[in-house]
Amino acid sequence: MRAALVVCPASGLGTAARVAGTVSAALRDSVDHLGQHVPTSADETVAVLRSLVADGTDAVVVLGGDGAAHAGVQACAGTQTTLAIVPAGTGNDLARALGLPPKDPIAAVTEVAQALAEGRTHRIDLGKVEDGAWFATVLCAGFDSAVNERVNRTRWPRGPRRYDIAILAELAALKSARLIVRTESETLELAANSVAVGNTPYYGGGIPVCPDADPADGWFDVTVVGQAHRRDLVRILPGLRTGSHVDHPAVTTLRAKSISLAADGGWIGYADGERIRELPLDVRCVPGALRVVPGRSSQLRGLDQ
Structure with a gap:
């Protein structure tokens, strides 16, 4: 080798x-x-x-x-x-x-x-933005990407505290926007604060925003946080660490093989923590697009030797 x-x-x-x-x-x-x-x-x-x-x-x-x-x-x-x-x-x-x-x-x-x-290797799915980047984990827009934007504009403090400060600042400036989510089988239109398209469960250093996402099943798991007052969002945020946020009434989940996202308000899409571009975005799941090396605790199926 x-x-x-x-x-x-x-x-x-x-x-x-x-x-x-x-x-x-x-x-x-x-x-x-x-x-x-x-x-x-x-x-x-x-x-x-x-x-x-x-x-x-x-x-x-x-x-x-x-x-x-x-x-x-x-x-x-x-x-x-x-x-x-x-x-x-x-x-x-x-x-x-x-x-x-x-x-x-x-x-x-x-x-x-x-x-x-x-x-020992495995094949996993990837997300592909039309005419753009591949992503392996989560594509997000709305509140989450606004936090990323703020972090990228600031240089102090270094490390995780910069994210904490950005979250507080974005909560203070929180505004919902009209979001349209189109999949191959349904259309969802609502006032929302954020959307996450998960190939894998995690973003932001271990937050299971799409807790049931499986990168080897050919599907995205999608988590939409609808219009919520900042006090409600503060209540939702702790549940992100355990995945229980999906049970909150303001949260809608769905599954899709392809998805189109559009929003008022200049939402920026981030994928794998990297800036993509402003919505609208068209994204599709590409099964088995990447061969990877698994760890001992991997739950991936379909060993590809």
Whole structure:
């Protein structure tokens, strides 16, 4: 097996750089050849990944956070190259969905190395934005994407507290908008605060916004939070951590293989934590679009050896 380790050194406030040597050593005994690349920017990361896939690399191992994982998805989707994730960021939602330890890159690479040595891979579905990006986890718009927008505009404080401050600021500025959700079988039109289209359950560092989403069933799970006063949204937010938010009267859930989202108010779509563009967006689920390396606790079905 020809494999490549792509290190995104700034991920996790430098965590990726600190563990890169240990990760590389853990992988070398599991593959026939391991190349190592340390791109210095997001654009260079994408270019390196695409070059590796074009050269026929069997497996690409990305050491970084959700942004690095998203770049790996763009390069490996629809190809025969396997994508492996060693999480070293703050969210690590794709790694979590694959059954890897999301907060321990050394434990995660041990599992990845063993799976590579044994040739264990899985095929998972991906979301595809029409004329745009692939995504592996969740596409969201509304309140959630407004929080992301605010985080991206600010530089202080660093780390998770920046998200906490952004949430409070967006709650203070909360406005609902007319949202239209069209699927292959139904149309939902309502005043809403947010919508999440889940290929996997998690976003925002382990929040199961679409708790029953399965990335190997050919369907999206969709969670819509309807018009709610900020005090109601404050009551809904704690339930996000357990998945019980879907039982709140303001929340509507549905399933779809393709979905069209439109909203008044300039909502921005974010997928895998990355900015896509303003709604409207047309999205479809592409079954088996990505080969990945599972962790020990993976619940993925359909072993693809």
